[in-house]
Amino acid sequence: MNDFAALLDALLFTPARLGKLRLMSEYFAATPDPERGWALAALTGELAFAEVKPMQIRELVLGRVDAELFGWSYDFVGDLAETASLIWPARPGANRAPGLSEIVAELAAATRASAGARLERWLDALDATGRWALLKLITGGLRVGVSARLAKTALAERAQIPLDEIEAVWHGLAPPYVELFAWLEGRGPRPETAGKPTFHPLMLAQALAEDDLDRLDPGSYRAEWKWDGIRVQLVARGGEKRLYSRSGDDIGAAFPDILAAMPADIVLDGELLVLRDGEVMPFNELQQRLNRKTASARMLQDYPAWVRLYDMLDEAGADLRPLPFDERRSRLESWYGAGPRERLDLSPLIPFASWDELRRLREGARARGIEGLMLKRRDAPYLSGRPKGPWFKWKRGALTVDAVLMYAQRGHGKRSSFYSDYTFGAWRDGALVPVGKAYSGFTDEELKRLDRWVRDNTVERYGPVREVAQQLVLEIAFDSVHRSTRHKSGLALRFPRVHRIRWDKPASEADTVAALERLLT
Amino acid sequence: MPNPATWLKPTGKGLYCEPGDFYIDPARPAPRAVITHGHGDHARANNRQVLATAETIAIMRSRFGDEAGGSLQPLAYGEWVALGDVRVKLVPAGHVLGSAQVVLEHQGTRVVISGDYKRRPDPTCPPFEPQSCDVFVTEATFGLPVFRHPPDAQEIGRLLHSMRLFPERCHVVGVYALGKCQRVLALLRRYGYAEPVFLHGALQAMCEVYERLGVDLGPLLPATGARRADLAGRLILAPPSAISDLWSRRLPDPVIAMASGWMRIRQRARQRGVELPLVISDHADWDELTATLSEVGAGEIWVTHGAEEALIRQASLQGLKARALSIAGFEDEAE
Structure with a gap:
């Protein structure tokens, strides 16, 4: 489990697809059956067991740690699973670290209540990263930016076959996928799919x-x-x-x-x-x-x-x-x-x-x-x-709106040194109201120029976010606009992207929220 | 035997020792200063008289040049000197090269001011020596029980592993110019990395100070001026402010790493755009702090900069008497 946890931790921090693929490939190559199969099931969302409630975790921790110290720590860290994993005091002479296979097998047989007792034993045996991964897994909160498709892509690349071939057999298989790995590594036949409701790779346009x-x-x-x-x-x-x-x-x-x-x-x-x-x-x-x-x-x-x-x-x-x-x-x-x-x-x-x-x-x-x-x-x-x-x-033409850049945020991975995520607004009653966010549509050259503009026109900083002077007009293309209660403007754009940067246009001539409302579908 | 609180006082200028008429790590220029170590929030320019280890003085000279202080008096570890009515001794703190705890004796009472310290071995400086005392003034940078630094070998191993996994990319590690930079270099050498390491310009001067003082850092090259293609597969050290900003754009597809105790908290690392967080700290972690409190056997503990409240709570759980001591000028370990 510690190795799988280290993989999850690395996946969480690695923004690029290529990097994630390489991390997974390495793990699948280095890890034996059935451990890697259960890991694959966890990554593809195929694991199911009685989830442990956050309250149970809190109670376990408070059995070991002073409540005040825990409270301050939780305030600082802001995430229960992470706080619990870091604050959990080592117990000398703990058992050896359990494998993911063991954990899955025992959890499958456990009820929500009996899972708690097993959990305490595992927390003692794992390292901090292992505890974090286990707690995320067991509360159903595991999110490391890997889709089922990306995990399968790692398998396909490693075996040098098209992803479609894995998709075609996937839904006839079950964890821990021993026959799948055997096939991919040339040690066994292609898994039988006749009579099983498997996915048929799509034809795309x-x-x-x-x-x-x-x-x-x-x-x-x-x-x-x-x-x-x-x-x-x-x-x-x-x-x-x-x-x-x-x-x-x-x-x-x-x-x-x-x-x-x-x-x-x-x-x-x-x-x-x-x-x-x-x-x-x-x-x-x-x-x-x-x-x-x-x-x-x-x-x-x-x-x-x-x-x-x-x-x-x-x-x-x-x-x-x-x-x-x-x-x-x-x-x-x-x-x-x-x-x-x-x-x-x-x-x-x-x-x-x-x-x-x-x-x-x-x-x-x-x-x-x-x-x-x-x-x-x-x-x-x-x-x-x-x-x-x-x-x-043959898509219909996009709709466009002239909006004003309000906030810019640093991107991730290759874009981590660039302000590449833009929140833009439209006018309502003489003030700008945010109406959407766009991350794409510009060239690398334009990105450099936008980044420079953001740095030169910052009026306030909030961590990775900069508020900028309300001066730059972005022509935003989008597919449609809908009502939304989640946004202050009451509107949400579908697929917004930067269509043109209107270096020439005064912000006062940008569009209004009312103009966007007329485009509602 | 008067309580040390009557003669050792926090003031707007820093911690002041009245019977010796000197400040410890003053926040503003003082007539007489005892300096624990060379970091910017402890060692400042233009004190009239400075007492510190020879290494700290060398670091201050490199940093401040002519403004390092009026007179700079080196004091070897373990040697006593009298300042007014107070005996003073410097003892290794294990934080960075030259770092010292300040031991004060006055009217039969002994106070130890830890400065910043850590307890795990560091190849670039001598280890912390616990001193029994009546009052122990401790830092609390990582004074929350979520801070437990993993072994250095594990973190350096993760860096070397990532370099093997992504051989076509360069790895840039954010480090402080003083201490962290040289420790990471020395650890890399210890765990077998013998290739040249490229340095951001802001790190070079302090590495030279360390080498002059006898700390071997292995082959180093300037990153500035190096060809982009030559940096692929290489390791680069840079100040934290440079790792994900304009400077790093010249690098070939860098894996952004950062060596800091704060990297323990995932959200902190992610906010900074760090791809490879390395939990390597020059400050004591929670277990080191709490073990030290017991070990020095002080009747009273004063807790300064950091998470004071949690460490005070822990001290009381350990049956120790502790209180917060607010000293001007200290910062959290900046990132």
Whole structure:
């Protein structure tokens, strides 16, 4: 456990993706089975046991440490698990440090109450970093900036195979993944996936550049709306049902309404949306249901989820992916027409005769829930990854607003010496109100100049944040604007980024909050 | 036997010893000063008469030049000298090169002012020598039980490991110019790192002082002027203020490290953009502080700069009498 804790600690502090991958790779190479498999499960969020409550931890600590000293320490550190891990007094002659495997095995059998007693024994045996990692793990608060996908990427890079191959077998496996490691290291066969509801690597679209159209024949393509939800894959096989996000995470537990509506033995590709009376609701309504472990009855009623289908990858065990798009589409339509389909509908094909006609449709597409258009080649098979040519996304033009830079914060990693995170505001009643934050959209040269400007125009410092003179106008591009109770302005922008730096424009001529409100969807 | 509180007093200028007519680490220029060690919040320029170890005097000369003080009197560890009605002795504090505890004897009472100190071995200076006394004046920089510094070998090992894992990047470690810089260098040498280490310009003068005083730091090169490509895979030491600012931009994809006791707290390290926090401190950690309080056997403990309240609480749990002593001019170990 101490080694795994050291990995988690290093991951927490390492901002760059490359650095994280290398740390994980090294750990998986140096650590034996089954320890590394349990570590992989922890990193991919596949560990489940009765969580220990913060109150239990506090009580354990107060059994060992003076309450006043603990109080001052907690005030200083500000995090319970970290305070407890640092303040825990060493007990001479403690047992050897437990492995993660042992901890997982014992916790699986423990109740919340009996977990407390085991915890005390482990805290005595681990070092400070080990205690911190254990306490974070056991309270469900482990966050080190590693997604399940990144952990799998580390495995794929180490084995020099495409990530898709791991995704394809992943959901047929369970911790501690001994057969997976054996396969990746060439010591065993590819894990069997037949009959298991595994994730099918997605086919992704290239962004369409304006001059691409000149070279494309409109007669070879189909068009669909690009929906503003999240891409999902519905897999039903061998009596099991899964709802996967685009990264291959199983998000089914939060969407029992969709799972209940899924038919047997099928793999479908579509967009998860909140629909009311057939109308797509703004993305932030869907967001209420994302990143949750479950959904309450209230949630299910207030934010009804639907999947708008656009492809079928498998029907009754027949892999349709090698078929051309048109054929898959007609299989999808005839399957859909064969029965009432609760919570599922079809993404319609948009008839068009020329690119110009389609361009006009796209420009008119300000309707709620539409982000633009998708173009799909009629004869293209379903290929994993992002092949160039068969699928394009053609997003509608972004909205823009002229906002005033208010605060700048240092970035992370390579940008840690630059003020690269910008909070900008719009005018309301003669004062600026923050309306969003942007971290991208500028070139390295522009970043240098912005950084210089921030340093030269600082009026106040708050730790890593600088407040600047209200003078610089940033033209911010964004996809849409929504109501939000979390922000003082009452608004939240979707995908804001710096479009242009308006060195020339006086701040007094920047936009107002009212102007943004007129763009609400 | 009068209580030392009647003759040793905190004033706006610093801690004043009345029967000897001198200040200890005065915050503003004083006629007579006894200096515990060379850090800026303890040794200041332009005192008229200075008493300190020869090493501390050398450090002050390097820092302040002609303004180091009117007369500079070196005193070897362990030798007594009389100042007015007080006998004074300097004893190693183990903090940085030249650092001393000040032992005062007056009318049969002995007071020890620890200055800043640590208890673990440091290859660049002699170890702390506990002195039994009636009053022990202790620092409390890390006076909270969350501060337990791990072994140096472990922290240097993490640095060397990171250098092996990222051989194409350079590693830049934030260190104080006096003490931490030379200790990190000496530890690196002890644990087998023999390559040249590149130094930020602000660190060079103090390294030269240490070498003149006989502390071997191994091969050192200036970072300024070094070609970017030549710094890949290298180790660079720089003052904390430079590690994540304009200066570090010239470096090839640096791993930002920082050697400080404060690195124990993750949020502190993250706020500073530190990628590799190294918990290496020249101050006593909680266990060293509490062990020292018992060891010196003082009837009374005065606690200065740092987390006084927690250490006073701990002293009372250990059955010791302790109180806070507010002295002007001392800072927390700045980062």
